[in-house]
Amino acid sequence: MPAAKETKEDVKQAEKAADHGDKAAAEGKVPEALADYARAVQLAPGDITAELLGKHLDAPDVPDPDLIIRTSGEQRLSNFLMWQSAYSELVFVPTYWPDFDRGTLETAIAEYWRRERRFGGLVARTGS
Numbered sequence: 001m002p003a004a005k006e007t008k009e010d011v012k013q014a015e016k017a018a019d020h021g022d023k024a025a026a027e028g029k030v031p032e033a034l035a036d037y038a039r040a041v042q043l044a045p046g047d048i049t050a051e052l053l054g055k056h057l058d059a060p061d062v063p064d065p066d067l068i069i070r071t072s073g074e075q076r077l078s079n080f081l082m083w084q085s086a087y088s089e090l091v092f093v094p095t096y097w098p099d100f101d102r103g104t105l106e107t108a109i110a111e112y113w114r115r116e117r118r119f120g121g122l123v124a125r126t127g128s
Contacts, residue, residue, distance in 0.1 A: 057083055064088065069108045071097045087119045 038048060054060060064084040070077070073094040077085060091108040093100075 054083065067091065067108070067112045069093060069105070071095055071100055087117075089115050089117065 038045075064086075065081065065088045068077070068080070068085055068088045068090050070090065070092045073092065075092050077090075081088075089112050091111050093104055093108055095101075095104045
């Protein structure tokens with residue numbers, strides 16, 4: 001069984017592979033490294049919760065975003081906050097970032113307010 005220190009190094013290598021666009025390497029190494037880490041610190045499968053995973057992501061003290069605005073007309077997140085954006089509303093605007101102004105922001109926010117937020121359910125929650 002690998003030591004926790006070795007496993008953390010494996011996670012760093014997987015992150016580095018992802019940063020350099022080596023998606024296949026990153027996808028293969030991350031789950032393996034996480035499984036090794038869980039064994040090294042003696043976590044039972046039932047001990048692994050969404051909250052536990054969230055504590056190990058970048059900026060764990062920052063709340064998940066309610067709204068993500070994607071500029072330049074692209075309609076993808078490009079692995080941006082994949083876990084944290086699960087229930088975010090996405091607004092895609094054709095404006096490129098250097099030209100993004102107050103009017104574009106206000107339009108995106110108005111679009112957000114027109115949405116019926118369901119947080120993964122079929123019926124909207126009130127008060128959102």
